């Protein structure tokens with residue numbers, strides 16, 4: 204009799220824990236997933252030519268499709284973040300990997316980081332010049348060393364030993380971004396002037412309830428040699444904690460570092476029980492200076508928030524509920540919570 208009662212209790216629990224999807228099917232929590240990507244918040248997409256818009260949209264669709272395919276099959280958040288960012292790094296339309304902007308010396312110096320929300324493990328590289336996919340090396344730093352961040356020559360030596368694909372620095376000189384928008388012409392404008400901060404990032408909540416985040420960039424255009432931005436700094440450009448959210452930023456890295464932007468979103472949730480929407484909104488609209496960039500984030504329930512305080516942000520989102528969208532145009536300053544007039 205007792206066994207029978209326990210059985211009924213378990214069945215009731217299963218019913219309570221199940222959710223009805225938008226398509227009306229009953230879906231267990233373990234079947235749900237969410238993903239968001241960004242491809243930079245620099246410039247104003249309204250002023251881009253049709254070709255540039257199409258390149259960005261096609262690139263994001265390809266990356267997001269890969270993420271969707273992997274997540275539907277039960278892949279881990281960490282694997283998805285790495286695979287999606289690898290695709291964006293290989294696409295010269297974005298300021299990361301192949302498409303990285305150049306520093307004042309005419310060289311590409313790349314940064315990336317990745318974080319596992321399940322255990323707070325994280326890894327990063329900064330200032331690498333011959334690594335094809337910095338996000339993969341960031342993951343190797345996380346998994347194969349006791350360290351979090353390796354820089355320049357040491358990072359490159361480690362990358363070589365760990366089997367990462369090496370490229371000649373000229374690999375980065377053929378990028379769409381460089382030839383069209385970032386000629387090495389001695390015109391040393393600042394990143395804010397030429398609006399060329401266009402980092403890529405990915406945040407994921409997988410079917411198992413795990414969160415992960417990653418960010419990769421060539422940094423800001425015409426930066427000083429050796430300058431490192433927020434993207435490889437866990438807490439500034441990237442953060443993930445299964446109990447709260449996964450966050451990735453794009454924008455003027457110095458502002459994200461000053462504001463500990465990615466972790467501050469988590470801290471607001473942790474210490475003040477702020478919702479993800481409110482935490483991101485606070486960071487984008489009240490802490491980061493206007494025109495400094497954007498954030499993408501997903502919380503432990505799979506809720507996606509994407510915001511920016513620039514005219515536009517290349518971004519996309521998909522989920523097990525059937526959402527699949529990429530866009531270039533500006534979001535409203537706040538999508539889910541009313542702003543004071």
Ligand code: GLY
Pocket residue numbers: 400402420421422423431432433434440452453454455456457
């Ligand atoms: N957010 C990219 C950078 O500032 O390097």
